[in-house]
Amino acid sequence: MLGTQAAERLPMPAPTPAPSATSRRRAGRPTAAVLDQDGITTAALQLISRKGYDGLTMAGLARSLGVAPSALYNHVSSKDDVLVLLEDHLAAMVDVSAFGVEPWDVAVRQWAWSYRDVFSEHTPLIPIIAVLPVANAPKTLAMYEAVTAGFREAGFPEERIISAIVALEAFVFGAAYDVTAPEDIFDAGNLADQVPNFTAAVDRLALEKHERPTDVAFSLGLEALISGFGTLRG
Amino acid sequence: MLGTQAAERLPMPAPTPAPSATSRRRAGRPTAAVLDQDGITTAALQLISRKGYDGLTMAGLARSLGVAPSALYNHVSSKDDVLVLLEDHLAAMVDVSAFGVEPWDVAVRQWAWSYRDVFSEHTPLIPIIAVLPVANAPKTLAMYEAVTAGFREAGFPEERIISAIVALEAFVFGAAYDVTAPEDIFDAGNLADQVPNFTAAVDRLALEKHERPTDVAFSLGLEALISGFGTLRG
DNA sequence: CCAGTAAATGAATGCCATTCATTTATCTCC
DNA sequence: GGAGATAAATGAATGGCATTCATTTACTGG
Numbered sequence: 001m002l003g004t005q006a007a008e009r010l011p012m013p014a015p016t017p018a019p020s021a022t023s024r025r026r027a028g029r030p031t032a033a034v035l036d037q038d039g040i041t042t043a044a045l046q047l048i049s050r051k052g053y054d055g056l057t058m059a060g061l062a063r064s065l066g067v068a069p070s071a072l073y074n075h076v077s078s079k080d081d082v083l084v085l086l087e088d089h090l091a092a093m094v095d096v097s098a099f100g101v102e103p104w105d106v107a108v109r110q111w112a113w114s115y116r117d118v119f120s121e122h123t124p125l126i127p128i129i130a131v132l133p134v135a136n137a138p139k140t141l142a143m144y145e146a147v148t149a150g151f152r153e154a155g156f157p158e159e160r161i162i163s164a165i166v167a168l169e170a171f172v173f174g175a176a177y178d179v180t181a182p183e184d185i186f187d188a189g190n191l192a193d194q195v196p197n198f199t200a201a202v203d204r205l206a207l208e209k210h211e212r213p214t215d216v217a218f219s220l221g222l223e224a225l226i227s228g229f230g231t232l233r234g
Numbered sequence: 235m236l237g238t239q240a241a242e243r244l245p246m247p248a249p250t251p252a253p254s255a256t257s258r259r260r261a262g263r264p265t266a267a268v269l270d271q272d273g274i275t276t277a278a279l280q281l282i283s284r285k286g287y288d289g290l291t292m293a294g295l296a297r298s299l300g301v302a303p304s305a306l307y308n309h310v311s312s313k314d315d316v317l318v319l320l321e322d323h324l325a326a327m328v329d330v331s332a333f334g335v336e337p338w339d340v341a342v343r344q345w346a347w348s349y350r351d352v353f354s355e356h357t358p359l360i361p362i363i364a365v366l367p368v369a370n371a372p373k374t375l376a377m378y379e380a381v382t383a384g385f386r387e388a389g390f391p392e393e394r395i396i397s398a399i400v401a402l403e404a405f406v407f408g409a410a411y412d413v414t415a416p417e418d419i420f421d422a423g424n425l426a427d428q429v430p431n432f433t434a435a436v437d438r439l440a441l442e443k444h445e446r447p448t449d450v451a452f453s454l455g456l457e458a459l460i461s462g463f464g465t466l467r468g
Numbered sequence: 469c470c471a472g473t474a475a476a477t478g479a480a481t482g483c484c485a486t487t488c489a490t491t492t493a494t495c496t497c498c
Numbered sequence: 499g500g501a502g503a504t505a506a507a508t509g510a511a512t513g514g515c516a517t518t519c520a521t522t523t524a525c526t527g528g
Binding site (some may be wrong): 269270301302303305309 | 505506507508509510
């Protein structure tokens, strides 16, 4: 009655979501899926890149897929579930290719930098991944497998491999946040006189205008971890 | 009309919030503050310890203070502002007492463990602190000053002090998340056969039943950072 | 052709942070 | 000691959010 557009009553056909809908069909079941988890994941990524994580709402995601918000719940059980899909998708983008090919320290370096870079654009996922059972994230699990195999091949004592990976990962996550911090985060403002040592050290760092400070800190910490862990190898 | 309780119309007097209201009076200005930032902070901490961070809502916080939600906005500009108050309060609880007293490595160890323990109970604050300009958090700034002074006294090259602290902090934040992870986070479930190296390493770790795995990983990473950074001292 | 079902709709729910016009109580100044 | 200013409270209203549910649609296999 209210709307003037035609075809408003036809629910199913819905103009297939612009890009890669990928609509897989599961054998022996009703097909015609307008939506699936892959499509939701890529639409969410696009939405995030356009509007950031504040723009990632179930309503917005549904709109970008040409679908009602409630329709999403046939494919994901909650918004957190969407975040898990995103996380797992991103895990597959982390570079583990050097493990088993390059020397151990080179591989770890490459993995860690890549891991940090991927998630520094997606810090809202960190609280999710840090606590996510790996069984719910197959691509994340695959990443761990590659890294673990690399450590083992490099002669790492088996009982320390997981601990070392967990420690490296903790450092990577924290560093990912650091990337997003404002440049002037360490400007003490009017409190500067009360913290002379700190202010001096901040000023001193500012003089070295080579790399981004966040990259210097990451490199410093990562190299310490690599050389510290390197001594554990048999 | 609806309510049956007496005295409902009297707005100001409000039964002073049970515990430490601390009501400071600012000279030369109207006093009678039922609310202030200290009171809000401690009420928020109590609320969190009772109901967790999901229970920390502006409405709930106001209720626990015997006040209307809108009243809070006379003292904080947003909920994020409340989180900043919390963060700064917690920063003051981090143990920096060993800097300048104990040897450098002992002081760093004590600081880092304490820092992690404090924030592992308050991980929702990590995205806040990681990006918070220090000028808005005086107690946090004081912590940095103490740490910086300790590094300097220990002969650390000035241009690397901030980077080292940032790296340590990144590790601490990531490790704080790790503490909150479920025990079975590394259980691969039915995918276990596809990740044999990983599964083996996880099982191997499980055999060593001494400490919490999260503490083992933290110790491993922290000691690597300490020994790696230790070589920088002059 | 029929019955079943996956997948869509859209209206409704409840919670949330935040805003605003208004009121009250106190302080400062004359 | 009264006038005016102001900090600090109220409570009603707003808009956004994730999520639920009864209902409808169109495809499927028997």
